[in-house]
Amino acid sequence: MPETPEKEQAADERPRRRQARGERRIAQLLEAAASVFCTTGYTAASTNAIAREAGVSPGTLYQFFPNKEAIAIELGDRLIHEMRATYGEALAPVDPATPLEEAVGAAVDRFIAFNCDHPVFFALMHGPDIPGRITEEHDDLHATLVSRIEALLSSLLPDTPAAEVTRTAHVCLGMYKAGLELVLAHEGAEREAYVRELKNILFRYLAPMIGDRTTT
Secondary structure (H helix, E strand, O other): OOOHHHHHHHHHHHHHHHHHHHHHHHHHHHHHHHHHHHOOOOOOOOOOHHHHHHHHOHHHHHHHHHHHHHHHHHHHHHHHHHHHHHHHHHHOOOOOOOOHHEEEEEEEHHHHHHHHHHHHHHHHHHOOOOOOOHHHHHHHHHHHHHHHHHHHHHHHOOOHHHHHHHHHHHHHHHHHHHHHHHHOHHOOOOOOOHHHHHHHHHHHHHHHHHHHOOOO
């Protein structure tokens, strides 16, 4: 006897409910892993510590991830995807009328906000023993980020040789990364002070090159 439409609908909903529960559990485990990686670092972290932080048994964790590396890779993939969206906004084309100081400040604010909201991103991407796949994806992210900075600088420095633009892009990114480490090492008013210093360093580096855009 064929099932009624009501029974068929209920049967269809059960897998969706199980999938939704699974996604919530994965999100819970990734959040716990982020906390553990930030606290102990990737190398010292363990699946037992992640399960304990998530409030589940190690057996429950292993239903979703076979090991610590798989957790880190999934977390890294999600963070890199979100980071790409962030720098797409932060490095969007600048209105020619926008003062340089304002443009630099807006870009830095977006990047800093992302890293402050996700401190595990810095811990994973710059740790000494991160999984190889994360290293590869981070290298790809770095290369793409440099390209985006180059494109932005080229629009501001149309008569500058390409090699010089590339060098300037690398210097800007290097200064930002060095400043970011200091920013993340502090909180509250002191963190805000370091953010201001980072913006000032980037502005003063770029201002002599860009010229009359430096005035507000």
